[in-house]
Amino acid sequence: MxxxxxxxxxxxxxxxxxxxxxxxxxxxxxLPMNFFTFRIWETISVNKMLVMSGPFYPNMHLKMEEEGELAPHTPYAEKRVVEWYTDAYGYRNRDLKCDVLLIGDSNITGAKLSQDETLAEVLERQLGKDVYSFAPATVNRFLATDRFIETPPELVIVSSIERRIPELPPVGANGLNSKLRNASGNLISSSQALTWMAVTADRISKLGLYHKTLANLERSFGKKEYISYNNEFFIEGDTANRTFSEEEIQYIADVLEGYKKALEERGIKFIFMPIPNKENIYYELLPSKKKPDFLPRLMAELQKRKIDAVDLQTNFEDLYQRKHVSLYPADDAHWNDVAVKVAAGLVTARLQGDVPDKNKDSNFFVKYSD
CATH class of the missing domain: 1.20.5 (Single alpha-helices involved in coiled-coils or other helix-helix interfaces)
Structure with missing residues (x-):
């Protein structure tokens, strides 16, 4: 019984x-792959199967109306149709050609930007060279990826949003993990069956309905908090513009100098391009109205060490404050297509030896912000 x-x-x-x-x-x-998601990023990003080569599912082509990450499914969301392509390794590129390689975070990937608006594609059109987006990723992941050892790029541009610069790993950190990821990723990419199995298992792990329902409940009961001032949404608010110690500045410069040396040993030119936080450029909208000095201090130290770097903050400030040009979506912390054009123009000018003087002529900024 x-x-x-x-x-x-x-x-x-x-x-x-x-x-x-x-x-x-x-x-x-x-169900359609994006049935429960509000961005392509969440739709095709790798969730659990971190043995795949890249951060996204390979060989994808999607078009979708998206909303910003800071206020989705709210009256403040700014809807925008974007298109994505990913390559055979799961990075946001149409192909694998690479003269110039970009390493960075979601800004380099192009969150809330359509494919032809990403920095890689804008820079490619301006330089007339093949530009490859290796993002989100780190320098250590690049150094451990054998396809770049066999055919190295001419130039590597390392970029980071300002708030994550202190977290940039020094050369050698997580080296074993990067090598294992390279080996497992190559194995999976070599087989359509293994790729399908990995993608399918990862999609199952996302539990789309569960997470969408949870997010809706949090918004309904007011548990979802937003940082908003003057109808602009921010990811950190005032805390983003904190003061850094001199020791922190020196440590970050040491990490970047390590990148330069590691790349130069392979015969690759290195440029660093920090992307200012939205809170940095829009600091007057925040309660403290505190103007941050982190990037100017870091750039000065890099100049002392002869580390090539692109100054976006000075140029972004000029555009926003003097010309009132918007550089970030109201509902998102990532840069917009105008900011990308400016950045690409500054990189192109640097490589062609024609560094603009913002105090002499504003035509440069008009050219890349129209």
Whole structure:
């Protein structure tokens, strides 16, 4: 009798759990990939299968109306149709050609930007060279990727949003993990069956309905907090513009100098391009109205060490404060297409030896902001 009771209980529990076990399979096999997501980023980003080569599913082409990451599904969301392509390794490129390689975060990937608005494609059109977006990724991931050892780029531009610069890993950090990821990624990429299995398993792990329902409940009950001033949304607010110690500045410069040396040993030119926080350029909208000095101090130290760097803050400030040009979406912390054009123009000018003087002529800024 006891055995029958236990079996009956297990049967009922199985029936109870069955919908929860089957539903993720229904999501993957029958529903559109972006059915529960508000951006392509969440739709195709790798969630659990961190043995794949890149941060996104390979060989993808999607077009979708997106909203900014800071206020999705709210009256403040700014909807925008964007298009994405990913290459065979899961990076946001149309192909694998690479004369110039960009290493960076989601700004380099191009969150809330369409494919032809990403820095890689804008810079490619301006330089007339093949530009490859290796993002999100680190210098250590690049150094451990054998395809770049076999065919190295001429130039590597390392970029980072201002708030993450202190977290840039020194050369050698997580080196073993990068090498293992390279090996497993190459194995998976070599087989369509393995790629399909990895992508399918990862999509199942995302539990799209669960996470969308949870987010909706948080918004409904006011648990989702937003940092907003003057109808602009920020990711950190005043805390983003903190003061850094001299020791912190020196440490960051040491890390970047290590990047330069590691790349030069391979015969590759290095440029660093820090991207100012939205809080940096829009600091007057914040309660403290404190103007940050982190990037100017870091740039001065890099200049002392003869580390080539592109100064975006000075140029962004000029555009925003003197010309009132918007450089970030109201509902997102990433740069917009205008900021990307300015950055690409500054990099092109630097490489061609024609560094603009913002105090002499404003035509440069008009050219890349129209």
């Amino acid at each position: 006891k055995d029958k009771g236990v079996k009956r209980l297990l049967g009922k529990l199985t029936l109870l759990m069955l919908p929860f076990l089957i539903w993720p399979l229904i999501e993957v096999l029958f």
